Amino acid sequence: MGKCEQCIIKQFNALKSLSKEELVRISGCKTSMTVKKGDVIFEEGDSINGVYCVKDGICKLSKLSSNGKDQIVKIVVKGDLLGQRSLITGETANLQATALNDMELCFIPKNEIVNDLLNNSKFSFDVLKEMAHDLKKADDIIVNMAQKTVRQRLAETIIYIHDNFGTNPDGTLSVLLSREDFANIVGTAVESAIRVLSQFKKEGLITTIGKRIKINNVEGLKRVE
């Protein structure tokens, strides 16, 4: 099992603000785990009792709506933490976390980290910053959901994934999402998402290679009305 203080992943999240001693202590009580594509890491209502540090892989955070659809709220990737919000409020999970591909996670129990939050103000300020950033993003998504068309939201989603998670050597988006996932990010029906993607293809904005998507014309996508 790897050591937190040597783990490169810690650089990408608030754990970087912990001292070497704190990291050594956490290292001693963390548990590493792997989850397979499609596995649910936690679901709404679960008491998580800790945070997960994503060492590898990608997962989606979603919430089941009363109409039976699963709205995706955030994509979490290597380097991110998972479950901080519940840790802080002490509430059960508000969202479900589902692996989008095979993942490697470290689980840090609540007790270990809550003390650091209360005693290491640099750490808690850093968590605060991440939370503030998430809140800004969430506000922006609300505005988009409320005011933009499915076409615009889908175009923006493709660009977002491209810009934040990168591409494979062939130029396709490195995060492979099903059409249903796209629909659940955008908040639309699967058929509508597919239809809009077909439209984008016809307009030369994207190419699809199987279910993979490649952007041909970023500027065009940004201009989608």
Next chain:
Amino acid sequence: MGKCEQCIIKQFNALKSLSKEELVRISGCKTSMTVKKGDVIFEEGDSINGVYCVKDGICKLSKLSSNGKDQIVKIVVKGDLLGQRSLITGETANLQATALNDMELCFIPKNEIVNDLLNNSKFSFDVLKEMAHDLKKADDIIVNMAQKTVRQRLAETIIYIHDNFGTNPDGTLSVLLSREDFANIVGTAVESAIRVLSQFKKEGLITTIGKRIKINNVEGLKRVE
């Protein structure tokens, strides 16, 4: 000018975690101000350089969308803080704050409070909790925006305002919003919001007295499909 350490308002927000000494210091550098209904307290892109503590009145936090509509993201009332998010990330405001009625505010400069965030971990943990709560609410709004109808969202908005901000003696919602404000919370056209309200009236779920709204049948509103 009132003293922070004696201000009843501090009980309702994270300022309650500050020591008497910290509050006395802040008291010495805060500025009280009043803003009139309709006044913009800050707009998107402004450097706020501090936080506002709402002593009286109500304001909306909104963001202008590219389609020209102003999406309301949150209603802020007496006791809440305003501008914490920007304070923490050091970014300019992501949202515009507009007074919905005459307000009394205290402005606390950034310098004063950032030190407390870094040194008083109880305070920063408390701010963290509020932010985590806001984030949960924002996630829930995303799901509602994406998956529910205008009818459902408007019904929920009326219930939300009723439950959180209370009613006048005559039973009408104490927060008086224009039909346009309702439309901008729900994320719909003004005409659609008005139409749905008329529908609710016909169904006996609400009564309107001028622009004021009174709930007649909470259970019915909750059951709106």
Next chain:
DNA sequence: ATAGATTTATGATTTTGGTCATATTTCATT
């Protein structure tokens, strides 16, 4: 009190997107 402006209200029409049906393609498993 009155004119003008703003807000609320309602109807007609169009657009967007959802639902249902049905192919077609892709993928996993034997």
Next chain:
DNA sequence: AATGAAATATGACCAAAATCATAAATCTAT
């Protein structure tokens, strides 16, 4: 390689909501 299941794709139709037009009510300022 063959088969069945799941995902992708497309058409037809329907429902929800946007837009445009216009009227009625309410508010504001002289």
